[in-house]
Amino acid sequence: MYKSLLCWRYLRTRYIALASIISVMLGVATMIVVNSVMAGFSAKMRDRLHGVLADVVVESYSIDGFYNHEEVTERILEVAGDRIAATAPTMETFALAKWTVSGQPFTRQVQLIGVEPESRAKTGDFAEFLVADQSGERIAPSFEISEKVKLNRPVGRLLQEARKNDPDDLIGAQILQDQLESEVPDHGAIIGFAVGHLHRDGKDYAIAPPGTRIGLVFPSAGQGKPKPEYDDYTVVGYFKSDMSEYDSQHVYIPLRRLQYMRGLINERGRGAVNAIQIKVKPGVDLDALARSLQGELEKLQPNFFRVATWEEKQGPLLAAVAVEQSILNILLFFIIAVAGFGILGIFSMIVVEKTRDIGILKALGASTAGVRGIFLGYGFSLGVVGGGVGLVGGLLFVEYINPIESALSRLTGRRVFDGDIYYFNEIPTLVQLSTVSWIVGGAIAIAMAASVWPAQRAAKLHPVQALRNE
Amino acid sequence: MSSVQLSARGLWKSYRKGKSEVPVLHGIDLDVERGEFVAIVGASGSGKSTLLHLLGLLDAPDRGEVLLDGERIDNVSERRRDQFRNRTFGFIFQSYHLLPELSALENVMIPHMIRFGPIAYLRRRSAIRAEATALLERVGLGHRLTHRPAELSGGEMQRTAIARALAGRPEILLADEPTGNLDSETGHGVLDLLRDLNRERGLTMMLVTHDLQIAQRADRIVRLAGGRIEDWAPAMA
Numbered sequence: 001m002y003k004s005l006l007c008w009r010y011l012r013t014r015y016i017a018l019a020s021i022i023s024v025m026l027g028v029a030t031m032i033v034v035n036s037v038m039a040g041f042s043a044k045m046r047d048r049l050h051g052v053l054a055d056v057v058v059e060s061y062s063i064d065g066f067y068n069h070e071e072v073t074e075r076i077l078e079v080a081g082d083r084i085a086a087t088a089p090t091m092e093t094f095a096l097a098k099w100t101v102s103g104q105p106f107t108r109q110v111q112l113i114g115v116e117p118e119s120r121a122k123t124g125d126f127a128e129f130l131v132a133d134q135s136g137e138r139i140a141p142s143f144e145i146s147e148k149v150k151l152n153r154p155v156g157r158l159l160q161e162a163r164k165n166d167p168d169d170l171i172g173a174q175i176l177q178d179q180l181e182s183e184v185p186d187h188g189a190i191i192g193f194a195v196g197h198l199h200r201d202g203k204d205y206a207i208a209p210p211g212t213r214i215g216l217v218f219p220s221a222g223q224g225k226p227k228p229e230y231d232d233y234t235v236v237g238y239f240k241s242d243m244s245e246y247d248s249q250h251v252y253i254p255l256r257r258l259q260y261m262r263g264l265i266n267e268r269g270r271g272a273v274n275a276i277q278i279k280v281k282p283g284v285d286l287d288a289l290a291r292s293l294q295g296e297l298e299k300l301q302p303n304f305f306r307v308a309t310w311e312e313k314q315g316p317l318l319a320a321v322a323v324e325q326s327i328l329n330i331l332l333f334f335i336i337a338v339a340g341f342g343i344l345g346i347f348s349m350i351v352v353e354k355t356r357d358i359g360i361l362k363a364l365g366a367s368t369a370g371v372r373g374i375f376l377g378y379g380f381s382l383g384v385v386g387g388g389v390g391l392v393g394g395l396l397f398v399e400y401i402n403p404i405e406s407a408l409s410r411l412t413g414r415r416v417f418d419g420d421i422y423y424f425n426e427i428p429t430l431v432q433l434s435t436v437s438w439i440v441g442g443a444i445a446i447a448m449a450a451s452v453w454p455a456q457r458a459a460k461l462h463p464v465q466a467l468r469n470e
Numbered sequence: 471m472s473s474v475q476l477s478a479r480g481l482w483k484s485y486r487k488g489k490s491e492v493p494v495l496h497g498i499d500l501d502v503e504r505g506e507f508v509a510i511v512g513a514s515g516s517g518k519s520t521l522l523h524l525l526g527l528l529d530a531p532d533r534g535e536v537l538l539d540g541e542r543i544d545n546v547s548e549r550r551r552d553q554f555r556n557r558t559f560g561f562i563f564q565s566y567h568l569l570p571e572l573s574a575l576e577n578v579m580i581p582h583m584i585r586f587g588p589i590a591y592l593r594r595r596s597a598i599r600a601e602a603t604a605l606l607e608r609v610g611l612g613h614r615l616t617h618r619p620a621e622l623s624g625g626e627m628q629r630t631a632i633a634r635a636l637a638g639r640p641e642i643l644l645a646d647e648p649t650g651n652l653d654s655e656t657g658h659g660v661l662d663l664l665r666d667l668n669r670e671r672g673l674t675m676m677l678v679t680h681d682l683q684i685a686q687r688a689d690r691i692v693r694l695a696g697g698r699i700e701d702w703a704p705a706m707a
Contacts, residue, residue: 004588009571359567361584363555364561364638365585366584463529467528
């Protein structure tokens with residue numbers, strides 16, 4: 001009983017112990033904050049990546065693709081139909097985008113993806129990322145060119161004005177209407193948000209507003225030399241996944257049109273695709289599925305297909321985040337180790353300071369184990385208090401990290417977390433119970449480990465020598 | 471009727487100072503009877519504190535034996551030794567040696583806290599507290615229960631220490647210069663208290679002092695010089 005009483009009193013009266021508590025607290029809080037941010041970062045990034053990419057993708061090595069995608073899909077479903085929720089054929093190729101807005105020409109290198117929007121939407125979060133403009137208003141996964149989009153063109157605006165000002169001038173309106181129809185290409189395109197917008201000073205400026213006629217140059221397919229093909233499209237919406245890699249590169253157009261323009265529709269009217277996107281049912285092991293599909297497709301056509309899970313497609317990025325997190329953790333663990341040595345030093349001092357008390361306790365019949373228990377318990381309480389306060393502080397910091405970030409940004413005059421550099425506007429966080437308990441448990445263990453040696457020294461003190469110390 | 475309670479048989483003790491051994495006690499033989507009040511006097515370095523430590527099992531002799539009621543106790547296990555310190559002996563020191571973080575009352579309760587495990591202690595807690603309070607009242611500190619040692623005067627601290635020494639209901643009280651840090655008036659007050667307790671409770675009392683005037687109040691004076699008992703005589707009083 002005297003052990004806990006003395007621990008408690010030492011904790012309350014030895015202000016020097018506060019230093020160890022603070023160092024444990026800071027270590028724990030830092031580790032919780034860093035881990036939560038990194039976990040949030042990687043979780044959110046995986047989320048986004050996974051949203052854009054289908055679970056598993058079957059690609060051909062050639063960008064000219066294959067005509068028998070129906071058979072391939074059938075074969076895939078035959079092998080693993082029970083594990084697959086949906087499939088969608090797509091055609092991906094490189095392209096150059098050219099367009100002019102208010103006399104200003106723009107050119108972008110893009111990744112052109114021919115899709116059937118309905119089926120593509122079933123194999124991922126594609127549809128969730130489609131917006132009409134900066135307002136973020138969602139649109140349906142379709143390339144249909146609505147009247148509203150058409151009227152957004154300069155001629156369209158003239159037409160609207162003419163209709164309003166002079167509703168009886170039907171001929172004038174018809175001329176404008178014809179002009180508009182002739183200007184608008186037949187096929188719609190959904191372009192990456194960052195392709196169609198400039199981001200400056202925290203604001204987005206549309207450089208390819210809805211209705212813009214956008215020209216795309218892409219390679220033709222076939223046996224001979226690839227030749228550039230040119231085709232016009234009307235911007236009907238934007239793809240905004242908040243992953244800058246995708247938003248600044250992707251351009252979606254109707255699959256059939258791309259097949260036609262690249263000369264990839266055969267005499268039987270079948271179009272070629274170079275990828276099949278697969279969405280699997282929940283709980284399916286993606287890697288196992290990819291392996292079994294790869295094996296099966298090898299039988300169909302050797303060395304032609306490549307089956308990859310979304311994680312494999314983004315492997316280096318995900319691995320980089322994981323490596324970063326583990327290195328940071330190792331480094332941060334040193335912080336707690338430093339706190340541990342702090343406790344060791346401070347404890348040794350306290351033992352010297354309390355030598356007389358130890359002598360008294362022994363004279364009153366306290367055992368060696370009892371005296372050791374006081375200091376072990378003291379170390380434990382320091383760890384618990386420091387870890388506890390650090391836990392609360394760290395969790396509060398994580399909870400309010402975005403207000404703290406903006407306050408810091410205002411204070412220092414520069415953005416601490418720049419949403420343009422990273423993929424996110426806000427600092428993402430994810431508190432994992434297992435990580436947090438490891439951190440707090442580890443801190444307590446280190447505090448206790450650091451108190452073992454001083455406690456042992458205290459316990460070994462000879463009562464007479466301890467008491468002579470006056 | 472008198473009976474020998476605590477005995478020393480040929481106690482030798484020396485301390486190591488660097489490479490040389492400094493002999494302190496050279497074969498001490500001493501018998502203390504139950505309820506006796508013995509004063510040990512001697513010059514500084516005569517080994518009187520060391521003798522007290524050996525008798526109270528705070529230290530172990532190099533040679534010789536310590537007997538309690540005829541049984542040897544200097545060679546028992548560490549656990550038994552802790553129990554003897556806790557139950558049989560009560561210590562009083564020159565510089566009081568109270569625990570500064572605890573109140574007077576808690577200081578007096580410490581021997582019981584050490585004796586019992588947490589659960590056993592908590593079960594007896596109110597009785598222990600009442601007993602400690604009574605002891606502090608007995609030594610005249612009923613109004614100082616919650617004070618920290620730093621808030622007490624020297625005499626009050628020594629009285630608290632005496633109450634603590636009594637708390638474990640010891641059979642033998644060992645006092646090492648209990649009045650050494652006190653002015654003579656306070657010192658005599660403390661001594662009166664010890665004397666009274668000796669009579670009231672039949673406590674065996676061994677008191678180390680270099681002050682002959684203090685020693686005169688004992689039943690018997692043992693004079694130590696050069697590590698040996700020089701003579702022993704009944705006190706004048």
